[in-house]
Structure formats: structure tokens, C-alpha cells
Amino acid sequence: MTRIDLQIAKAGCSACPIRHRAICASCEPTELDQLSEIKSYRTWRAGETILMEGANLPFVGSVVSGCATLTRSMEDGRVQMVGLLLPSDFVGRHDRDTAAYEVVAATDVTFCLFRRDEFRHLLSTTPHLMERMLQMSLDELDAARDWMILLGRKTAREKVATLLANILRRAASAGHPLRAELPLTRDAMASYLGLTIETVSRQVTALRKEGIIEMQGHRGITCADLSALLTAAGDDEDGATVA
């Protein structure tokens, strides 16, 4: 257990940064206690594989901090990212005993984990939990379908702009509105967008040269005019399309 883990474990659920957005969001105090009893924290370093595709799945859980990626791959090595896990996102199916995707830590990432069989039992006896689980699954399904229009119909420029806008938006909810540290390498971005690393690089450069974004090193990004970025993304200013 790292230092971070201990901190959170001591503080308990009430001080948890994802308390009101995660799977536990609509739990009563007593239900929270039950969840608390079967939870444990674990942290992975950036780049570490958390789960292999097809591997045994003893745990399910939520991202507390950091970022992880969900990927599927074909036999010949082609890879497609199918999900980006940010704080409060849930991973793992309670009713499946193997993982359907590979899960990799994109940054250092800490999970709040539940033993799968115990979680399954709690789920079937706690309607609040089941309801929240359903709601989150449906939200994820909508997000996945939004991503399908990006993969199927958007240009490389629009893809990159969409991803950057999404990251800025999610980062904004936890700090300064127009500045973020990219949790993904160019490689991971390419995998998410259905592009090559070179194309991602070129499009980021193009957006920078046009003054739509500014970069601080390879990872830091600032956007003075989000609506310009959203226009480049091919979305309405109001458009959803959350990662």
C-alpha cells in the first residue's frame, strides 16, 4: 500500500473525492458502511497492466484518482481503445468472471476495489446500488455511442479536437477551466481516436499553429476559446459528446 492509499483509507468514504459521483453516490449511510466493509484501495503506476483481456476478474471497482484505459485488440495486433476511465468511472462486470477488455494505467491510478462475489451479493440486496449501477451503465452506453459517430464519421482534425475538448471539460470540473495536463500519450490518443500517432501529432500541431490551443511541453494544454475548439470538433457549442 502506498502513502496515497493509506490517506484515503483512514479518511473513510465521507472524505472520498468521488463520493458523490461514483457507484456509491446514492447510497444511504448504512449502505455505505456495507460497501466500506468490502472495499480496498490499490494503486498502479503509469504504464502497468491492471487486467489482461480474458483474464480472471476477481475485483470490480471505481477509479479514485488518475486515469486508466480500456482497450480491445485484434489477433494481428491492431488496437482500439474503447473507454477512458477517469475518477468516479466504474470498471468490471459483476456477472462475468473474465475481463472483456485490457485495462492499463495511463497515469498513476488508484482504484477503490470490491471483491466481485461480495459486490454481486450486495448489489442484489441493495436497490439503491443496483439503480445507480444501471444509471451509470446507461450513461456509459450513451458515451460509447457518441464515440461511434466520432470513429465512423469525423475527420482526423475533428477527432483530435473532440478528444482535447473532452479532456479539458472533465479537467475543468476539478480546477481551472481552460488548462489541463493530458493523461494520455500520443500513442494512447491515437488508439482512442482510431488514428495513427503521426496523424495525431500533425493535428495537434495544426491546432496549435492556428492558435486554437497552446501547449506547455507535450502534455500541458491550454485553450483560451473553448468554442473555437468545439467548432473544430464539429460539435455545436452546446453539444454533449462526453468521454
Next chain:
Amino acid sequence: MTRIDLQIAKAGCSACPIRHRAICASCEPTELDQLSEIKSYRTWRAGETILMEGANLPFVGSVVSGCATLTRSMEDGRVQMVGLLLPSDFVGRHDRDTAAYEVVAATDVTFCLFRRDEFRHLLSTTPHLMERMLQMSLDELDAARDWMILLGRKTAREKVATLLANILRRAASAGHPLRAELPLTRDAMASYLGLTIETVSRQVTALRKEGIIEMQGHRGITCADLSALLTAAGDDEDGATVA
């Protein structure tokens, strides 16, 4: 009400063709009665719009027979299909009052509909129903993510082969294994696959000329060797990837 509707309504749930695969699959007889009380049937003709994106959503429900499509579109007219609704598939979010996608009848299609507010209430008081709903949502999420690898990484040939294989597989469960009537026009196929109509046409022709499939007119398809088709799809013989 059409003749088909009356037939099913008279027969009741026990004779329903999707009884054991739909949202009601794990309901007890008494629960089924409750569902039965709030259900109604309705049929749309091929090509009719069932729901517009953003429209008010008074109903949720299951496809009983036929096929409908779920699409999202961008302001400039680009369209991406994000789901194919076949018998037993569920549509609509109980907790949202507007439709997130456009729903169009691909063939004549009959739905078993529930008033949304009544369904929501039943859901919250019937754990079996909630559990089944969650399971189906998670399955759909997996399917959506499988579709993402197709959209992001597969070639036109692989995309077309994958779609044909999926249709043949789902049709097979209700009849002859290697023969099906395509429920989609070339246009709808293109929309689903993130391709143009011309590319779909060329790839279908190519698969036919190579003897991997045979066509009876534009819609009838026969496949003597499914594993050859799956190889063209870039999947393992055993691979899942269900539409």
C-alpha cells in the same frame, strides 16, 4: 392496430416470440402480469421514423419482430448508425424524457411498448426487472464497444464481412443457419459501418465474386462457409462481436 398486433395481443406473453430473451425474460408470472397490464403493441412500416433525435419520449419497449435502426447525426448531415434493434432488443431510457437517437423502422417492425412513467415505477419495485435491465444494458455496452473496434480499425472489407456474419448469426437462431434476408439497405449498411454506399456495394460484390457469399437479389444472402466469412471479417472463428 394491424392484424399482426391483434394476434400477439390475444396470444398474451406466454406465446410471445421474445418472451425468454427480452426485458421480461426473468420475470415471475405475477410480475409478467404487471408488465402485461401496461403494455401495448404498435407496428411501423419500413422507412417510417419512430422517434426523432431529441423528441419527447413517452414510451420505452422491445422489438417483437422486424428491425429498426438507431442513428445519430451531425449538423452538416453526416450520419452514423449507433445500434441495430432486432427482436428482443430494448429501446429507450426510463430515466430520460427525450430520445438521444433517431429511431427508424428498417423493415416493418412491431414493438411491445410500455408507458415510460409506469415502466419506471415498475422497475423500481421489481428487482428481477431491474436486474435484467442492467444485464441487457451491460451486454449492449459490450456490443457497442465491439463495434468501436470495427469502426476504428477494420478495413472496408472486414467491416462488411463482419456485418454480414452478424446478421447471418442472429438470423440463424431463428431458422436455417446459413441463409438470411438482409434487413438493411446498402445505405443503412454504409451508415452502420462508417463507409459510403459505393464502398459497401463494391465489397459485397468482391465477397460474392470470391465465392465467400452468394446473393439472391439484393437482399437474400447465403453463406456456405461461415468460417471463411469470419476470416474475411478479421475475427477468430470463435470470436464474439455480436451486433
Next chain:
DNA sequence: CGTGCACTTGATCTAAGTCAACCCCAGTGG
């Protein structure tokens, strides 16, 4: 002070898109 890794940039290639013609067949109406 290399060595390696993440990223960028440039030159070239190609799969799929675009544009345009055409086929086939089912209705429709003269």
C-alpha cells in the same frame, strides 16, 4: 555523454471517398 523514448516532420503510397454514368425493376398513368 551516450542511450532511449516520446514526439515531430517530411515524402510517398493507398484505401476509401467523390463524382458520374448506368442498370434493373416496380409502380403509375396514358
Next chain:
DNA sequence: CCACTGGGGTTGACTTAGATCAAGTGCACG
């Protein structure tokens, strides 16, 4: 009965966005 029309589908010629291949750059780390 047949000409006309229109929608779905096919095919061909050409274009192009993004992939591929191949050098670089610049920074972090032993």
C-alpha cells in the same frame, strides 16, 4: 400494353485524407 419515372444498386475514373516509411529532434536518466 408500354413508356416514363424514381429509387435502390452497381460500376468506373479520379481524388484525397490519412497511413506508411523514414529521418530527425529534444529531453530524461543512468
